[in-house]
Amino acid sequence: MAYSGPFQAGDRVQLTDAKRRHFTIVLRPGEVFHTHRGQVAHDDLIGRDEGSVVRSSLGADYLAFRHLMVDHVLSMPRGAAVIYPKDLGQILIEGDIFPGARVLEAGAGSGALSIALLRAVGEHGRVFSVEVRDDHLAYAIDNVEQYFGTRPEWWEPKLADFGQLTRDGLGGPVDRVLLDMVEPWHFFDTVCDLLLPGGVIMVYVATVPQLMNTVEGLRETGHFSEPRAWESLVRGWRVEGLATRPEHRMNAHTAFLVQARRLADGVTPPQPQRPARR
Numbered sequence: 001m002a003y004s005g006p007f008q009a010g011d012r013v014q015l016t017d018a019k020r021r022h023f024t025i026v027l028r029p030g031e032v033f034h035t036h037r038g039q040v041a042h043d044d045l046i047g048r049d050e051g052s053v054v055r056s057s058l059g060a061d062y063l064a065f066r067h068l069m070v071d072h073v074l075s076m077p078r079g080a081a082v083i084y085p086k087d088l089g090q091i092l093i094e095g096d097i098f099p100g101a102r103v104l105e106a107g108a109g110s111g112a113l114s115i116a117l118l119r120a121v122g123e124h125g126r127v128f129s130v131e132v133r134d135d136h137l138a139y140a141i142d143n144v145e146q147y148f149g150t151r152p153e154w155w156e157p158k159l160a161d162f163g164q165l166t167r168d169g170l171g172g173p174v175d176r177v178l179l180d181m182v183e184p185w186h187f188f189d190t191v192c193d194l195l196l197p198g199g200v201i202m203v204y205v206a207t208v209p210q211l212m213n214t215v216e217g218l219r220e221t222g223h224f225s226e227p228r229a230w231e232s233l234v235r236g237w238r239v240e241g242l243a244t245r246p247e248h249r250m251n252a253h254t255a256f257l258v259q260a261r262r263l264a265d266g267v268t269p270p271q272p273q274r275p276a277r278r
């Protein structure tokens with residue numbers, strides 16, 4: 001897939017009309033996009049720069065850009081709820097997903113996190129996306145293939161229960177583990193076994209009881225640094241002269257994020273010294 005340059009056949013393109021309505025098409029030579037305001041020939045876009053305006057047969061104008069990853073994630077079909085872009089960004093940075101990393105995620109769900117991870121690790125990395133439900137894995141595979149235009153060679157989608165994974169089955173330990181499932185704390189022993197010392201685990205959970213079980217579960221293993229937990233709130237702003245103000249509506253809560261590092265085996269991290277009470 002192309003990320004920039006003039007439009008090519010096969011590009012997924014978002015057309016926006018004067019009322020800011022979006023329409024997504026995949027460019028195919030000779031094909032026509034039918035709107036209630038006339039037809040747009042795909043050939044009128046192929047070879048033109050992104051950000052061009054194309055006119056329909058009835059004179060309506062459409063602004064054309066390639067789909068960004070966020071557009072794809074928010075519009076793709078879902079079997080399970082996706083991780084939203086604001087949290088995907090946090091996971092990539094706080095989870096320290098680096099080019100060439102071996103990354104394990106579960107459950108794959110609809111494949112939103114898989115797409116973000118695959119882009120971040122690049123072709124020299126490896127992403128294992130584990131999913132226990134075959135119908136959800138089918139969504140993930142379809143959404144990843146639609147986004148990249150093919151199945152990335154550095155991706156291994158797996159139909160399996162996370163608890164059944166072994167180092168041998170993954171071809172060795174991994175650098176990063178990302179869990180987005182209902183009861184991740186049941187699988188922390190498996191994570192301890194699969195994650196390299198110094199490796200990062202990140203967990204995405206929606207409710208307060210899940211957050212408590214996650215943090216307490218990580219502590220109980222004795223194999224992780226003190227977990228950090230947080231949520232991020234993103235509020236859009238409407239900028240229009242003296243009427244500039246925050247948007248009335250926002251996605252106030254998506255989920256909590258928890259991050260910890262795998263300790264070397266057999267170590268006890270230093271604890272803060274408390275002054276003795278008199």
Ligand SMILES: C[S@@+](CC[C@H](N)C(=O)[O-])C[C@H]1O[C@@H](n2cnc3c(N)ncnc32)[C@H](O)[C@@H]1O
Binds near residue numbers: 132
């Ligand atoms: C909320 S979805 C994940 C969404 C995904 N992160 C995304 O961005 O599209 C949670 C998924 O975890 C899967 N799951 C739950 N328990 C699992 C397990 N033990 N092993 C593998 N997958 C599991 C569920 O079937 C479900 O598809």
